[in-house]
Amino acid sequence: MNQQHDLLNVRHASLEEAKTAMTHLLEKRASNYSLDAPLYNDPHMFRIDMEEVFQKEWLFVGMTSEIPKKGDYFTVEIGQNPVLIVRDAEGKVNAFHNTCRHRGSVICTEHRGKVANLVCPYHQWTYDLKGNLLFAGTEMNKNFDMKQHGLKSAFCKTGGGFIFVCLGKTAPDDGFDDFLATLDEYMEPYDVENTKLAVESTMYERANWKLVLENNRECYHCAGSHPELLNTLLEWDDTEDPRAPQDFLDHYHAQAAQWDAEGIPHKHKSFGEVQRNRIVRMPLKKGTKVMTIDGSSACSLPLGRIKNRELGSMRILHLPNSWNHMQSDHFIVFRVLPISAQESIVTSKWFVHKDAVEGIDYDTDTLRKVWDATNEQDKVLGERNQLGINSIGYQPGPYSETYEFGVINFLDWYSSTVQKNLKAK
Template sequence: MTEYDLLNLNYRSLDEAREDMSRLLGERAKNESLPQALYNDPFLFRVDMDEVFMKQWLFAGMTCEVPKAGSYMTVEIGQNPVLIVRDRDGEVRAFHNVCRHRGSRICKASKGKTANLTCPYHQWTYDLKGSLIYTGSAMGENFDMSQHGLKPVHCRTAGGFIYICLAEGEPPEIDEYLQALETYMEPYDMENAKVAVESILEEKANWKLVIENNRECYHCSGSHPELLRTLLEWDDTTDPRATPEFKAQYERQAQEWDNECIPHEHIEFGLRNRIVRMPLKDGTEVMTMDGKAGCKKLMGRIENRQLGSMRILHLPNSWNHMQSDHVIVFQVLPVSAQKTLVITKWLVHKDAVEGEDYDPERLRHVWDATNRQDRELAEQNQRGINSAGYVPGPYSESYEFGVINFLDWYSETVLREFGVPPASVPRQAHG
C-alpha cells in the first residue's frame, strides 16, 4: 500500500468515524455514560474537534491579560494556534496565529507586548488590527498587501471574559448569555484585575471525562477534603439534596446581596451556560484552607466578604468561581483522545501586592489539591473505560444531573451538525 493509499484510507476512516459517532450518539441510552469509543477513539476525537471545538464558542482567557494596546496572548485549539491582541482602539481581537506568507506561527510566547505583529521567519509585519503593513522589497511593486492580512477568528468579550470561535461561517448565537455575564460580572470590575498565579495540568484522560468530573460533586466527600472545608456540595437551591438549613442560609445572604445590588438569581441558557451565586459554608469567606480572606483587597466595588461563590458554566471548556477577593477561572483544552490540558488562573485586584496583600501559595492551595485529585480520578476513569470490561453505566438523576445535562448538550450539538433534529436528542432538566 502506497503513502497515497494510506492518506486516502485515513480520510475514509474519518468519514466512517462520523457515521459511527452519529449512530452511537443517536442510540445512546438515556442517563448512562457514553459508549467506550466516544472516550478513547482517535478518529472520534477528531470528529469532536471538528464539530465541537472548531464550531463552538470557547473560553480563551481574560481581558485583563491583554491590558494595553499591543498586549497579546496565545492559545492552541487542537492544531490551531490562535493569537489574541488588544488593538490601539482598545478592542480585543483574535486571529489565526499564522503568517500569510508561508504559514509560520507569528507569536511564539504565551503572553507578551508588541508594537506590531512580526513573523520571525521573514519579518512580514502586521498591525494590531491584522493588516499586512510590511514585506520588504521581495514581493515586488504589484503585490497587493491588502489581500494578505491575518485571518480573523470570531472574538467576543463580556464581564472580563474572552470567547473565541473558529467557525468559518456564522458562529452560534451567544448574545443573551454575554449580556447576562456583563451584568453579573459588573461588581468585580475585571478590567482592573490581574492574574496572580496560574497552573497547567496535563491529564491523561478524554476531555469529556474532565468535564463530567467537574459537573458533579457525588465524588467530593471521598476525594476533596480541602475543597469541602468551604464548598457546599449541592449545585443550587433546587438541588434535591439541599437541606432546610442551607436554604435558610441562602435567604439570609440573598438579602445582603440585594442590599448591595449584587445579582444572584439563577439563570441558564439552554444546557450550555448557567450562572448561579451560592453561599459557601456558613462562617467562611472564600475557598482557602481556613475559609478566611485570600487577598486583603476586595474585587471591584464589592464590600461584603461573605459573597459566596458565583459559579459560571460555559460548555464545552470552562467553569469558574467568582468570590469576594479573588476569582478562579478554569479552561479545558483537548490535546488528543486521551490527553487534556486543564489551565487554572487565580485573579486578584490589579493593585494587590504579592507578599503584602496576598500569598500565592495560600491563594492556590485548595484548588491545586483539588485539581490534582481530579486528575487522578479522571485518569483512573480513563484506564477503566479502556478495559474490555467497560460498559456504559447509569448516572444518578439527583447527584449527577449536571453530567446528564452536559452529555445531552454534547449529543445535541454534534448531532445537529450532522443534520439530526434536536428534538430527537434525549433531554434532562436540571435537578
C-alpha cells in the first residue's frame, strides 16, 4: 500500500512539474513561431491538454440528424471518457457519461443504435432517455435511493444542427451562445433535420492533435499537396484574407449578389477570442458547384430550400476540434479527437437530403473521393511533421503572417485557453 501511495505521489509531482513547465513554455512563446517540442510530444503535457482543453471546453461531437428519433444514439470517446449522445421522448438531445452508476461499466457498446431505455449489459441496471435510473434489481438494500444514481450528464447544446458537449464542472461562455444563434441563422437554408448521414470515415493519424489543426488552418501547403481539392477550392482562407487578389473579390461579390437574392446568409462572422468560432461563405472556382473531382453536383436533390447550385462552401470553424464545409447538395463535417501525445483520430461525415437514394440520387464514392484523398495527404503531412518535431534537431520555426495567420490564431487561442484554465484552479 505504501508503494502505491508513493507511486501516486510521484505521478502527482510529475504532473505538477509539467504544469509549471508548460506554463513557462506558453508564457515565453513567440506567437508567430511554432511551439516547443514538448507541447507536441510530451505525455505529461498531453494529459494537461486533455484536462484543460478537452475536459473543459465545448467540443463538437456530431449532428442532430444522426439521431432523428426518440431513442436514437451515438457514442464518442473523448480521451478516456466514453460519452453517449441520445435523443429523448421530447426530442431533446442529451449527453451522458457512458458509464453505469453501479460499477462503472460502459452502457452502450455500439457506435450508434436505437433503444427504448438504456440498459447496462453487465447487471441490467436500466435508465430512461433522460438518464433517470429505472431499475437496479431487487438486490439493493431498502435504503437504496434510485434518484441519487441517475446517469452523470454532460453539458450539451445544439445550434444549426451541430451538437456540442462540455465535460467540465462548468461550461465556458466566451460568446458561445451567440455562435450557436448564428449557426441557427446560417444553417437554416440547409434544413439539417431533414438530412441524413450518407457515409463516414475514421482516420488514425500518428500526430499530435494540434498538428492536425495547424495543418487545417492554412492552405500554404495546398498547391504542393492537394490537387484533387484544388479542382474546386480557392485557397483564400476567407473574404478577409489579406492575400486575396481583386479578381477573387470580384468573384465573391458577384456570387454574394446571387446569395442575397436567394436569402442565403454569407457574411463573415466570428466569435470568441482570436476567432475561436467562425462562419464564412466562400465561393468555389468559377463554373464549379461542389467539392467533387470535376466540380459537378454530388446529389440530385439539393438541401433544404436551396435552389442555386453554385452556393460555394460555407466554412464553419470551431476550436479545438472541428472544421466543416456546407454546400448546395451535401455537407461535410470533420471532428478531431486526441488519443495520445502523438496520435489523433479524424472523423469525416458526409450528409445529404434525407430523401436521397444511394445509387440513384448519389453515390458515396463521388461524395468521398476529394476528401478521402485530401485526408490521406494531410495524414502523411502531419505524421512527417510529428517525426521532424521529435528530432533533437527541431526548434520552433516562424509562421508566415499572411499565409499562416490562421495557425497563429489557433495557437494564440490554445495558449491563452490553457493558461487561463490552469490559473483558474
